[in-house]
Amino acid sequence: MMREGQQRVMQGTGTQVFKVIVEDRYDGERMDKVLSESIADVSRGLARKVIDFGGVFIDGKRIRRCDFAVRPGQTIEMFLDGRKYQAYSLSQQDIVYRDDYLLVINKPAGTETQPTPSRFKGTLYHVVLQYLQQDRTKGVRPDVGMVQRLDRDTSGLILFSINQRSHKGLTQMFRDRKVEKYYLAIVSGEVRQGGTFDSLLARRRRDNRTLSVERGGKRAITHYQPIGVHAGCSLVGIRLETGRSHQIRAHFSEAGYPLVGDVRYGYVDKPGSGQAKRHLLHSASLALRHPMTDIPLHCQVEPPADFAYFWQKACGSQVDWGNVLQQLVRS
Structure with a gap:
């Protein structure tokens, strides 16, 4: 039986x-x-x-x-996990920067950063290990240090340490907030003024959501500046001072501006606004001093097609993303 x-x-x-x-x-x-x-x-x-x-x-x-x-x-x-079994593979065009110590990748939305109980193959950690296997012929053992994480549906820049000699220094730079991290987000509602969210964040176990609490959480600081407002939504530039799980999503949701497409944090589709298949959040810029050479390193990437299409539809015209990125780092 x-x-x-x-x-x-x-x-x-x-x-x-x-x-x-x-x-x-x-x-x-x-x-x-x-x-x-x-x-x-x-x-x-x-x-x-x-x-x-x-x-x-x-x-x-x-x-x-x-x-x-x-x-x-x-x-x-x-x-x-109910998702399709299609493994992401790293292509050369996804590599934004590479040297003997650091690797910066333009992560596509829909890719897990690290292994989950449901998946190892196709996660960013796995594909980076595979990519580094080619160095074995040079006598270099693949060694991936994860100092940064992005949610599965967040696109854009993510930084890895790929040498034991750089792991400790890069980890300390993130702890000391010496890495400048800039994001672009499209949020529901009209954000007319910039500001800062500063709260204690904690994870609620029953639904895996992050929320602000009066005590017992970790301090999270999010600086933001509106870049444009159209059709009931806003393009916002964000600088993270800390890097808590779901920090941007929680802060904007609590302020009444959930990220477009972020159903978990309260987004509701509006008639005529178009639909987003994921939360529209993009890691657009990273700036730091190299942990081994102390040389300034600055990487930028424009948002992917789905993000760009949604905002251009809201604006009703083409968007100069190069100019948007310049505004972002000045904000």
Whole structure:
């Protein structure tokens, strides 16, 4: 008789988690077979995809081999996030800057920065490791230091340390707020004046949302300046003094200006405004002194097509994004 795996949903993420205890009759069987026969509506093909992407764990360890031979009593957990199994691969045009110590990438929206329970393959961490594999022939061991993170649906610049010698220095620069981080966001509502949000932020576990609290949170400082206002929404330039999870999204939502497309933080589509398939937030500029050479480093990238299209539709005309980026760093 088929035994269906126990199911639960991870709080605040919507990810389904299936738990299977391997029965005696499956001793030595392939993991993909056991999953497809133990969990309703999970075909062997789907099981193979989930395993390949890193969404299956045995006794707490991620296993990415479909032919892995299971043993009775082992606990298998399968994580399904409901998204397509299409892996992002790093192209040369995504690389904004590279030397022996630092790597700056223009991250596309829809790509996870770091591995999740559902995925390892196709995350930015994974593709950077793959990219650095080519240096092995030069005797350089790939070593990725993650000092910055972007939400899955945020596009734009993200900085990695790729050498052990630069990890500590770059991490300290972020802690000391010596890295200037500028963003562009399209928000719902008319932002007519600039200002600063300064609050304590904490994560609410039941829905995985970040919000301001009176005590117990971490201080978050967000400086902002309007760049344009059209059709009931605003293009805003943002400078982060801190880098808390969901900081920009939470601050603007609480001020009554949720990011366009950010349903989790209160955005509601307005008739005639057009629809956004993600929150419209873009990491547009990074400025710092190189942790090894002390030479100034400044990277900028224009927003991607979906962001640009939405704002140009709101304006009713073409937008000079080069000029927008200049305004951003002056704000």
